[in-house]
Amino acid sequence: MLNIPKHTLIHDVTTRWNSSYDMLERYLEQQAAVYSALTEKALKKNKDITTLSDQDVRMAEEVIEVLKPLKTLTTLMSTQATPSVSMILPLKTTVLNSMEPNEEDSPTVREVKAAIRENLEDRYSACHDFLHKCTALDPRFKALSHVDDACRDRIYNSLITEIVTMEEQSEEATGTTAVSSSPGRGHPEASESSPPVKKSAMAELFGELFKTQVGNKSSLQLVKEEVTSYTLHFTGFQPTCMVEDQ
Structure with missing residues (x-):
């Protein structure tokens, strides 16, 4: 009736790559179904049930856009079809460039970008020469x-x-x-x-x-x-x- 794919929700797992991205993406896909389920008459009596506000949903959409390059990167690096060591530094540079702040970013997006840049900037510094040659x-x-x-x-x-x-x-x-x-x-x-x-x-x-x-x-x-x-x-x-x- 809602005309959306029949998919289950995904949980964020700290030891699994892209699980935060996948969780937000799946929630946005199933947002109508989640809202419909939570507003059923049988559940309305429970006052502790709340849904995300429009602002929360908008923030989730913005965070997904920030995380998308990381999703692409990790998917590409996980493939066994092509050599990957030579791609490390070009991909790292691409991600760092995509995390540059701009005037349109919300405070939350700026914080997410700053955290990603801080985490990535010093990675592979000990083997830069080797990776450059590769x-x-x-x-x-x-x-x-x-x-x-x-x-x-x-x-x-x-x-x-x-x-x-x-x-x-x-x-x-x-x-x-x-x-x-x-x-x-x-x-x-x-x-x-x-x-x-x-x-x-x-x-x-x-x-x-x-x-x-x-x-x-x-x-x-x-x-x-x-x-x-x-x-x-x-x-x-x-x-x-x-x-x-x-």
Whole structure:
């Protein structure tokens, strides 16, 4: 008769994400049914029963709008279909921006926004560098539009330095292995019995091509070019590489 979905009311549970949002949303959906039930003749005799005022309902609607970004965020972070660690800082920035107060906010909405901002602002501060790198390495967020230019350059320069260090360590390890396994060095018996190192299919197919392209460029130069190519593709952003050639 009321032409609303037949849903039960939801209780707020402190250990369950979004339960406050779901409780308010469900009450607003079932508001007519709740009011109709509470005003039945059999219940009117009980003077302790009260209903929400129009002001209370309006406040619930405002709070729902404030909590909606958190509902979307937690739903997105709970999915197992896509990687989520790279989304943490962009989503955090989005939520903090949505919690900025404005002149139209009621006192209650301002209090709710302030409480959410205070709770979120210092979260993940201990692992910001790691999360920034994860975000930069995700093609969906590689433009790093949630940070300023200085921070963006710092993130990519840090990645460049880390990649170069890994490349140099890999080259040193490969060089050491080649020396220790070369004829006339180390233990002859061990070198004779050791099988030759097999090249990967990629190395066999494109090894000479890679050598021709690389030329005499340093690892740092190569990494810079790769990072620049990565950031320019689809984004138009080009990092200002502050790392100097060694």
